[in-house]
Amino acid sequence: MLGWALTFFILAIIAALLGFGGIAGAAASIAKILFFVFLALLVITFVARALRGRSIT
Structure with a gap:
């Protein structure tokens, strides 16, 4: 999407x-x-991974 x-x-x-x-x-x-949709999805992904206890990187 960023592309x-x-x-x-x-x-x-x-x-x-x-x-x-x-x-x-x-x-x-x-x-x-598209850029703001990408940023929103990125933040949602980081939050979801953090709540599951997985590393962001």
């Missing part, structure tokens, strides 16, 4: 450089949403 967020972020940068503001904004929004 998809990075892909949309790079797409947004390229679109912005080429002057496609609408596409750049949409791609940046998608990248931001």
Whole structure:
């Protein structure tokens, strides 16, 4: 999921450089949403592993 967020972020940068503001904004929004979903899942995973008594690393 982090890979998809990075892909949309790079797409947004390229679109912005080429002057496609609408596409750049949409791609940046998608990248931001995917990044926050990734962070939420990461935190949930860490908490679940900690509650089970397993090491996080």
